[in-house]
Amino acid sequence: MAATTKGSGKGIFSGLPDWGLLLGTVFVYLFLYAPIAVLIFFSFNSTRSTQVWTGFSFEWYGQLLSDPTILQAFRTSLTVGVTATLIATVIGTLTALALSRNRFRGQTVADSAIYMATVMPEIVVGVSLLVFFVAVFIPMGVQLGITTIVIAHVAFTISFVTIVVRARLSGMDRSVEEAAQDLGASPVQTFFRVTLPLILPGVMAGALLAFTLSFDDFVITFFVSGVGSSTLPLKIYSMIKFGVSPVINALSTVVLVATMLLIFGGSRLLARKEGS
Amino acid sequence: MRERAAKGWSLGLAALLAPVTLWLGLFFMVPLLFIVVYSFGSSPIYGGITLGFNPGNYLKVFEPTYLEIIVRSFGIAALTTLLCFVLGYPLAYFIVFKGRRWRNALILLVMVPFWTSLLIRAYAWVVILGGNGIANKTLQFLGLTNEPLNLIFTPEAVLMGMTYSYLPFMILPLYAALEKFDVRLKEAGKDLGATRWQTFLRVTFPLSLPGVIAGSILVFIPSAGEFVIPDLLGGSRTLMTGNLIQNQFLQARDWAFGSALSVMLGVLLLGAIMFYIRKVGTDKLEGV
Numbered sequence: 001m002a003a004t005t006k007g008s009g010k011g012i013f014s015g016l017p018d019w020g021l022l023l024g025t026v027f028v029y030l031f032l033y034a035p036i037a038v039l040i041f042f043s044f045n046s047t048r049s050t051q052v053w054t055g056f057s058f059e060w061y062g063q064l065l066s067d068p069t070i071l072q073a074f075r076t077s078l079t080v081g082v083t084a085t086l087i088a089t090v091i092g093t094l095t096a097l098a099l100s101r102n103r104f105r106g107q108t109v110a111d112s113a114i115y116m117a118t119v120m121p122e123i124v125v126g127v128s129l130l131v132f133f134v135a136v137f138i139p140m141g142v143q144l145g146i147t148t149i150v151i152a153h154v155a156f157t158i159s160f161v162t163i164v165v166r167a168r169l170s171g172m173d174r175s176v177e178e179a180a181q182d183l184g185a186s187p188v189q190t191f192f193r194v195t196l197p198l199i200l201p202g203v204m205a206g207a208l209l210a211f212t213l214s215f216d217d218f219v220i221t222f223f224v225s226g227v228g229s230s231t232l233p234l235k236i237y238s239m240i241k242f243g244v245s246p247v248i249n250a251l252s253t254v255v256l257v258a259t260m261l262l263i264f265g266g267s268r269l270l271a272r273k274e275g276s
Numbered sequence: 277m278r279e280r281a282a283k284g285w286s287l288g289l290a291a292l293l294a295p296v297t298l299w300l301g302l303f304f305m306v307p308l309l310f311i312v313v314y315s316f317g318s319s320p321i322y323g324g325i326t327l328g329f330n331p332g333n334y335l336k337v338f339e340p341t342y343l344e345i346i347v348r349s350f351g352i353a354a355l356t357t358l359l360c361f362v363l364g365y366p367l368a369y370f371i372v373f374k375g376r377r378w379r380n381a382l383i384l385l386v387m388v389p390f391w392t393s394l395l396i397r398a399y400a401w402v403v404i405l406g407g408n409g410i411a412n413k414t415l416q417f418l419g420l421t422n423e424p425l426n427l428i429f430t431p432e433a434v435l436m437g438m439t440y441s442y443l444p445f446m447i448l449p450l451y452a453a454l455e456k457f458d459v460r461l462k463e464a465g466k467d468l469g470a471t472r473w474q475t476f477l478r479v480t481f482p483l484s485l486p487g488v489i490a491g492s493i494l495v496f497i498p499s500a501g502e503f504v505i506p507d508l509l510g511g512s513r514t515l516m517t518g519n520l521i522q523n524q525f526l527q528a529r530d531w532a533f534g535s536a537l538s539v540m541l542g543v544l545l546l547g548a549i550m551f552y553i554r555k556v557g558t559d560k561l562e563g564v
Contacts, residue, residue, distance in 0.1 A: 025370040028363050032389050035400030035440065038410060051408040091295040098292035104285050117304055119549055121501025123518045124538045127525050128307035131314060155303040158296060216393050219503055233395055240399050240508060252396045259392050
């Protein structure tokens, strides 16, 4: 036994000692975080340069807060994200329930369609929706804008919600539901008083994922947004494309910090829910 | 074993499935059908579409200008996948087998960049690789070069940006696969006289293969269709299929050819995934 204990404490890669693996790991983490650190660093630069450090300043954060087009884009992203998340979470949860609780003809087709929507290249989804909206919506008098963005975002996030909620459902003990029904609860009562509270962490994780995907999406939004409405990623893209200014660094830093808070907050919340 | 109950349809089930059928049908399947139909049409000089049966759009793909772009896309995507694997495997291995109580924190650290905007991550490399950027400064400081090199707007810059952006997509499935690994198997290998390297090659690695394949698919698919990273880091001589498609729809206004390219990209990538699902099964992809 002694040999095993000793062995499992050591490295593996071709007799590479532990520090080799450790060094590689540290290198990859540096690779993951160095670019982010560079952006944050230069967001506090005192001149327009995004490459030479000239002194500390909050100037770009000030400019960020006083740029109405950025604030407007942020508002649009929030509106789209919240609306799309609500719709996609409801539809995705219903779908997960249908797929995990039943065996029915055509299930393979349904499963395949769900997966297909997660793996189809974004550019293909984007142009096909553009073509569809131009051919069907515009003749009906619906212009490209917030409506088409929300529709597109719901379409590509439903599958992700379904997969996350389904994973939660598959780990759930069904006998609690049966007990509720035996005690006289109707299917609807059972769902709202038993099933939903039990799968809530999964539903919330799905919603969080949907919101992040929506808030972050550039490619699909780029094709379905038309000229009038710009989401935050579209705004960031045009800022990068047409004139690099440290305001983007400040904006990136704000987005980064907000994302981190959202993830840490979300994971704390989920951990607590699952613990109870 | 798969259960095969042929029936099981009910009003409740239909009600649960109605919204998804409607939404994905109308706003995912039908649009895809549209571009399939469009891909056989032809585009008038001023853009748009005339429906018909014109397989020429698919033949146009083989013209040298376009073929070069498509081949380059798949080459860069394959290299990205390889680089992500080379960087990601040791990291996932470290987290699972050496991370111990830091495991959750370490994997969360991988996920943070993964949850941050792809655009911002690509932009970070614009700053780093730019003429006066940190990469050039470092090279000059180390005395490797005297004047700023042209690092940005090259295929290498695209490869760098893509590897950076997609690395977490590789690490997460690898982590999920290795986490399920029973450490006793490694010990058994050792007890039977295998060296560490032999144990790794013949026990640990084969058992993590579903994770390797899932990770490769998750990296390869978005890389092959990538549009933002080559747009920001690649310059006009490092176009990829995604840029070509965008160009056909928004600048050249040749919707028929753009549709044919999209159909081709979608079919190729879906084909690769279907092949994978036949071999390994869908459940492995859910480990992510």
